[in-house]
Amino acid sequence: MDRRKFLKSSLVGSGVLPLLTWEEAKAFSLDAEKPLEALELPPDDAQVFNLTCQYCMVQCGYKAYVWEPGKGKKPAGSYTTPLSGEWVHPSFVNRVWKDGREVMVAIVPDRECVINQGDYSVRGGGNATTLYTPRSQEVAAKRLAYPLVRLKGKDSPLTRVSWDEAAEFVAERFTRIKEQSGPDALGMVFGDWLWTLPTYAILKFWFKGLGSSSYAGNGWFFDEESAGISAAFGTGTRSFTVEDFEVTKLLVTAGTNLHNNGSIWWHRFYLKNLAPGNAKHIDIDPRRTFQAQMAEKHGGLHLQIRPGTDPILVGALIRLVLERDAYDKEFVKKHVTGFDRVVETVRDPKFSLESAVKTTGIPREKILKALELLIENKGQTMLLHEKGLIHQMAAFEAQHAYAVLGILLGNVGKPGACVSRSGGHPKGTFAWPEEPPSRAENLNIYEGLEKGKVKALWAYGCNIFKQLPTLSRFRPLMEKTFLVVSDRIHTEMDAAADVILPAATWGEADLILASEDRRVRILQKFMDPPGEARPDWEHVVLVAKKMGIPGFDWKNPREIWDEIRSQNDWVKEMDWDSLLKAGTNGLRYPMVNGRSPERLYSDEMEALLGRRFFTKDNKVHVEKFAALKDFDLRKYEWGEVSTRYPLMAIDFRLNELWNTGYTYWDTPGVYERTPDAYLLINPLDARARGIKNGQWVVLESPYGKCKAVARVTDEVRPGVVAMPALFPKPDQEFNYATRPTPTTDGSVDTMVACEVYGV
Structure with missing residues (x-):
């Protein structure tokens, strides 16, 4: 084709x-x-x-x-x-x-x-x-160009000041709050998709300079997102290469829509592999998306799973693999620890085929067809998952279960085979400064806000009034803090910010970023930023110096990168000039003596690094699969479904909307594709509520509400509704309806029991 x-x-x-x-x-x-x-x-x-x-x-x-x-x-x-x-x-x-x-x-x-x-x-x-171009009034109006400060408190206007005055203002207030209430009274939320250099700068400042452990990443608010993968391999992601999409024989996606959110990967799989009939695709998703339809059209499967029941589906598949004696015995014997715990766990009746059909809502014949494809293509299968698993109930159990399924079938370290997330952020940097000891008891910044412990917030490269959960409850608390914002554009945070620091962004500063297949690249500056906007890392340097904190004397991005790579053997050899020379292909980590393994957990990696896995004993660990013994839907959101809240709501990502849309949402041809948030609702549920297609509706949960335009469709099963995540329009943000605290496993849930009614 x-x-x-x-x-x-x-x-x-x-x-x-x-x-x-x-x-x-x-x-x-x-x-x-x-x-x-x-x-x-x-x-x-x-x-x-x-x-x-x-x-x-x-x-x-x-x-x-x-x-x-x-x-x-x-x-x-x-x-x-x-x-x-x-x-x-x-x-x-x-x-x-x-x-x-x-x-x-x-x-x-x-x-x-x-x-x-x-x-x-x-x-x-x-x-x-x-x-940024002054020729466009629309573009120019939304960009931040000068430091702004409320000089006399929340009720005073934002006033343009110099950088020196803004840094002095922040330093004085931070010093006072720290002296009066301790370092953990200073809270910070950073964009963990943010560029490598500013992320390192803010973390070093927060942990070492201020001594505060009150922080969160906007994409993994409560816990580390890759815990289920890390438990097995010692690290959470990035084990595949982009070429794997062209040589794999089976792609399995769970809770990730590559067509919308990894378009180039999907194009390469489809054009070079799926379309010619060389591979199949199993898409596991509560929604019947275009990706799911294409998978079925080309001989694969769409498993339209009941949200949150992935551990049962995967447990049943593992049980069937073991019953057929179809696992990769050589790989398991040589590399896997804890296999007996897996065997013991899946004997539980809830992992029988009959139980899986009933719990997941997936027909028996589809589960068996998926089993056949998995066995037929063992050692040649890519199993990928993302936020649809990570931000749902029992996230660890679901993620670890998929990892174990891939491991038992030998889909590790081979061309066209992997077990990995299909997205994610390296928490922004390759060097993670040591956190203060108080972090052990200070994992949830929301608790600090509710208890009045957190008295200041620095929103660093993220919009905390859109990206964080349960905004109906916690935005008012965030608004009351001494709020510092480092951003590129005007947002709703302006209304509560005490200080706004304008950031130079993509194209306006030299940056470093790593791709999901482990390529480190320099993004070169090619234009001027607006007004007095400065790279985010300079915001940190100015405040640190005003507070008299040593160690922030970087004069340019190269010096920050040199400090980062001196702390990480994976990138130590990647000096600035080498990265410049490598161009858009970059250099791949981990690098040893100028060489990098094409994919992790491979023979090549073992020969180069002297180890195959990142665990202490160089083995894959699957003992924690035993956590599935305690999996019970009633412990999680499905236990909250009631007469008042009879539906289960999930969210998803739009193709055209990355993060909150920041610089580009207002671009003609983008926002016009989806001018308003919409809510997918099954015709049976719509009919029961008198809801018509195109009608404005309200989604209400125990934690808040939001609105959307109804889209009546069988894309979702009865009892389930779905909305776009992080939609940029007021009152249309699903995060106003999400839960306020992590579940028992620490995951950030975007599943919530709800009711939907017409406006």
């Missing part, structure tokens, strides 16, 4: 930019006063900068071409070859400022990057449209 046929077959859900002739392209305007005669393409002598996409964990490679206006090439003919890497769509081009003068810039997918090979997602395709 060629690319054009692929686009045609998948256009319903792909979000790929449309084909345009030059005449049609003239409708795009880069300058309100000058129509598109001004559009130019990069000249041969344009300056070239290396980048990766600013959004998801795939980290596609891009090139930024910069040149003087009027010196570029004028396009001719028609645009007919999208996704080739040669096609420069008008949305790839913008006018920005560099070194104090206006320049043209084109952000183009890099054909030479091994990850995307010139391909791009709907988000990445709009990278250039997010760039």
Whole structure:
């Protein structure tokens, strides 16, 4: 299947930019006063900068071409070859400022990057449209450009001040709060998708400089997201390579929609493997998505599971594998510890095939078909999961169960085989400073807020008024603190912030980021930030120096990176110049003597590092599978379903919406795809409530409420409703209805018992 046929077959859900002739392209305007005669393409002598996409964990490679206006090439003919890497769509081009003068810039997918090979997602395709340019009043109005401070308390207005004044203001208040209430009174939430350098800066400042253990990452608010994988391998993710999607024989996705949230991976699997009929796909998802439909269309399966019942499904599959004596005996004997605990656990009647059918709602024949595919393709299967598991009930049990299933079938360290998350953040950095001892009893920053212990918050590269759970209960508490915000744009945090520090972002500063397949890349600065905006790490340096805290004398990003890599043997050899030379393909960690294993847990890794796994005994550990013995739906959210709250709500990610949408949601062609949040509801549930398609409805849980437009569909099963996560519009955020505390296993739940009614 060629690319054009692929686009045609998948256009319903792909979000790929449309084909345009030059005449049609003239409708795009880069300058309100000058129509598109001004559009130019990069000249041969344009300056070239290396980048990766600013959004998801795939980290596609891009090139930024910069040149003087009027010196570029004028396009001719028609645009007919999208996704080739040669096609420069008008949305790839913008006018920005560099070194104090206006320049043209084109952000183009890099054909030479091994990850995307010139391909791009709907988000990445709009990278250039997010760039700060004074020519766009809309873009300029939402960017933060100068430090702002409420000089006389919450009721006073935000006033523009100098950086020196802003840093002094924060330092004085932090010092006073620490002296009066102790270091843990200072709380911080950081964007753990944030770039490597600022993340290290804020963690060093918080743990070493302030001595505070009150912190959270916006994506793993209560606990470490990869615990179920880490329990087995000693580390949580990143064991595969992008090429595995092209050689695998079976892809299993649970709680992750790669079509929407890892588009390039899905494209590579589909175009090079699934579409030619070389592989199958089992999609385990409560929703019947486009991805699920495509899996079935090409000989695979959609297991439309009852939300939260994954441990039962996987336990039953493991039991059947063992009954058929179909596990990888050699791998288990050589590398696995705790196998007997798995055998003992799945003997429980709740893991029988009959019980699994009843509990999960998946037909018997589909479970057996999945079993056949798993056995047939053992050692050649990729088992991937993500937030749909991690942010649900019994997250550890579900994640660890999938890991054990993959392990028993030998899907470890081989081409086209893995057990891994399909996303995630490396907590932003490769060096994690030692946390204060108080962290052992201070894991939940919300408890600190409720008890009045946390008196200040620094929202660092994340929107705590959208991204955190149970906003109906905790946003008012966050608003009362001394609130410092480091961000690139104006958000709802402005209304409560005592200090706002403007951040220079993607393209405006030299950055370092690592992809999910372990490639470390430098993202080069190619333009000026607005006004006085500075890289996030400089915000930390200025405040630390005002507080007299030593160790923050970095003069440039290179010095921070040198400090980071000096603390981590995996990246120690990756000096700044080597990373620059490596371009968009980067260098892969762990690196030893200039070499890196292509995939983790492989023969190559053992030969290079002297060990195959990251556990103390160099074995895979599956003893904790015994935790499934105590799994009972009634202990979790399903136990809260009642007459008042008879439905179970889940959330999901939109293709066009990464995180909270920050810089790009207002871009034409993006927000128009989904102008309002919608709620998926089964026709039976809609009929019982008198709800019609397109009607505004309210989702109410025991913890709060939000609203959405009803979409009546069999995409969800009866008794289940679903909403987009992190939707950028007021009153349409699912996080207002989520629970206030972690479940017994420490997971962040976005499953919640609810009722839905029309407005």
